[in-house]
Amino acid sequence: MTFVLGIDGGGTSCRAALATADGAILGRAKAGAANIRSDLTGARTNIVEAARQAFLAAGEDPDLIPQTPAVLGLAGANVGTYKQQLEAILPFSRSSVETDAEIALEGAVGSGDGAMAILGTGTAYMVRKNGKSRPIGGWGFQVGDQGSGARIGRDLLEQTLLAYDGVREPSPLTAEMMGVFRNNPQDVVEFTTNAKPGDFGGFAPKVFDYAAKGDAVATWIVDKAVADVEASLGVLGLEAGDPLCLLGGLAPLYAPRLSERHRALLKTPLDDALGGAVRMAVRMFAAPVEAAR
Amino acid sequence: MTFVLGIDGGGTSCRAALATADGAILGRAKAGAANIRSDLTGARTNIVEAARQAFLAAGEDPDLIPQTPAVLGLAGANVGTYKQQLEAILPFSRSSVETDAEIALEGAVGSGDGAMAILGTGTAYMVRKNGKSRPIGGWGFQVGDQGSGARIGRDLLEQTLLAYDGVREPSPLTAEMMGVFRNNPQDVVEFTTNAKPGDFGGFAPKVFDYAAKGDAVATWIVDKAVADVEASLGVLGLEAGDPLCLLGGLAPLYAPRLSERHRALLKTPLDDALGGAVRMAVRMFAAPVEAAR
Structure with missing residues (x-):
């Protein structure tokens, strides 16, 4: 065996990296979506196309x-039998299909114990203890993903409408939001x-901005989000x-x-x-x- | 003028009642949906069909x-110009298009001052003071309708998943819910x-049931919902x-x-x-x- 392949596949694209047996990356490439739940053969x-292109990018023979x-x-x-189904039809000498969280954790903390929190449009956590991984959260926008950008944006629109109705005090942030929607709650x-989760999430940085300036509604939303992240x-x-x-x-x-307890543990990710x-x-x-050897 | 018509139109059906000039109802009828936002001419x-059938049900000439x-x-x-557009094409001698909330309030409290709270799959409020009506809430499941069945059901699923992850204490109710979903959070x-708001709302009576029995998670959800309704x-x-x-x-x-303050004001609705x-x-x-006269 001369090479190994790493593949990171998701709903919008699939990336591949060809590396030597000791992990030095020789070439990278990208292809279309790899959504094993909705289109296994397309995935x-x-x-395979991403892998082929990674070989070519490295100047090696696919x-x-x-x-x-x-x-x-x-x-x-990690859902149903998709992993087994896919492994059975892949052309590699050996294939191990893992979750996206599993490779992200390995990239972040390496092969030892440790944990990661993905804090973006969604939120999800994974911890590895004595080599065994445990995922937490990541159940999506509707009933999960507490502290995510999507939930923060949704909270902001909810509080904006409550302020419009006089149920809660307006703040500079809720006033600005009503302006964004032409002062029309129907808008x-x-x-x-x-709106998709990403559309709600687009408002999250603004909420953090306003919280930093002491806006009462923004502070309330961010404090709740931080408490949710801390709980997880x-x-x-x-x-x-x-x-x-x-x-x-x-x-x-x-x-x-x-x-302070969690800040003391923070490390820069080793890799993506x-x-x-x-x-x-x-x-x-x-x-x-x-x-x- | 011999008769008046009352029409209650919604997304699933349209009801009409023919009454005498002093309000005695002579006949009722029902026809298909009257959704003025998505299908004005269909509405x-x-x-007109519901009105025609109400005349026939009363034994009168359409x-x-x-x-x-x-x-x-x-x-x-109350949105855009739908009201004016519809009034312009209706065949009645005079037409007044009101919101669904406006006729519900008139049915509940009559023509005087008063208020109603609609507490169902969604929530909405309307108050009339010195003859002037003011709607509150009713902004829908995603960012409104606090205390609604849909929000209570969504809260329950969220708390159930948090209990599954160990982020909050499980309760008999969250345990039962995991059973409903074959102990699989992915389900x-x-x-x-x-799920539509009504699907989430289907769990709401169960939450009230368990709250009455002292279930900690159910109590937490219901207390929050009651506080939200009280705030509105x-x-x-x-x-x-x-x-x-x-x-x-x-x-x-x-x-x-x-x-106690609000309970003291409660009255049975006069009418639907x-x-x-x-x-x-x-x-x-x-x-x-x-x-x-």
């Missing part, structure tokens, strides 16, 4: 694909009817010395607001999720070879 | 429609992906003697939990929304004739 096609092992991190890999409702971090069972990485667009906004897939491929498929 | 067709005034209560009548997420009632500016009617499926569950439309038609179109 396979894009995964005909080596059947001799190359791969670790794939894919959203939804807010219209927006929310078709609390069940990870982290001890002094365990690395904790914050990922996602809201990570830098949350970091200074966390409790694609790098995590490569690291895991080296660990799973190449490490014994290394050890035998 | 007109069903409104050819009298052009000589009969009507009050119509329709959802969305909960799947449910929420396509609080801005209605009700004074001693103002009638307050609770409407909607959750009304009997909320009534005993309201503050269709009856309110008839009452309003008599008041607007027939009362001067009465007075001239």
Whole structure:
């Protein structure tokens, strides 16, 4: 075995990295979506195409694909039998399909124990203790993802309408929001009817901005979000010395607001999720070879 | 003028009542949806059909429609120019298009001052002071309708998943809910992906049931919902003697939990929304004739 492949696949695109058996990345490439829940064969096609292109980007021969092992991190890999179904039809010498969270954690903290919090449009957590991973949260916008950008934006629109009705005190932020919607609450409702989590999440940075300036409604929303994130971090069972990485667009906004206990554990991520897939491929498929040298 | 018409139109059906000039209902009928926002001409067709059938049910001649005034209560009548557009194409001698809330309030408290709270799958409020109505809330499931069945059901699923993750203490209710979803949080997420407000709201009576038995999670959810309803009632500016009617499926569950101040104002509704439309038609179109007698 000369090479390993790392694959990071998601609903919008699929990235691949070709690396040497000791993890040095030689080439990267990108192909279409790899959504194993809605289109398994389409996902396979894009995964193989990304792998092929990574070989070409590295100046290597894609005909080596059947001799190359791969670790794939894919959203939804923990649901039903998608993992087994996909592994059965992949062309790599060996394939290990993991969740997207699993490769992100490996990228962030490496192969040892540690934890990550993904704080973006959604929120999700994963902790690894004695080599065993445990996911927390990530149940989506409607009934989960507390502290996410989507939930913060949704909270803001809710509080804006309550202020409009006089049920809560307005603030500079709710006044600005009513302006955004032409002072027409019906326009807010219209927006929310078709808004995707990312649309709600677009308002989150503004909420953090206003909270920093002391806006009462923004402060209320951010305080609640921080408490929700702290509650989830609390069940990870982290001890002094365990690395904790914050990922996602809201990570830098949350970091200074966390409790001292959790701030003390914060570490810069070692690598991104694609790098995590490569690291895991080296660990799973190449490490014994290394050890035998 | 011999008759008046009351019309109560909504997204699923349109009801009509034919009454004498002093408000005695002679016949009732029902036709298809009257959704003025999505299908104005279709709404007109069903409104006229319901009116025609109401004449027939009363044993009267539908050819009298052009000589009969009507009050119509329709959802969305307060948005944009739908009201004016519809009034211009209706065949009645005179037409007054009101919101669904306006006719419900008239049905509940009559023509005087008073207020109503609609507490069902959604929540909405309306108060009338010195003859002037003011709506509160009713902004929908995503960013409004605090205390509604839909919000209570959504809260329950959220707390159930938090209990699953160990972020909050489980309770008998969250344990039962996990059983409903085969102990698979992914099934909960799947449910929420396509659930309509009514689907979430289906869990609300169970939450009230468990709260009555002291379940900690149910109590937490209901306490929050009651506080939200109280906050909205609080801005209605009700004074001693103002009638307050609770409407909607959750009304009997909320009534005993309201503050003493609001419980003291509770009155049984005089009539339903269709009856309110008839009452309003008599008041607007027939009362001067009465007075001239």
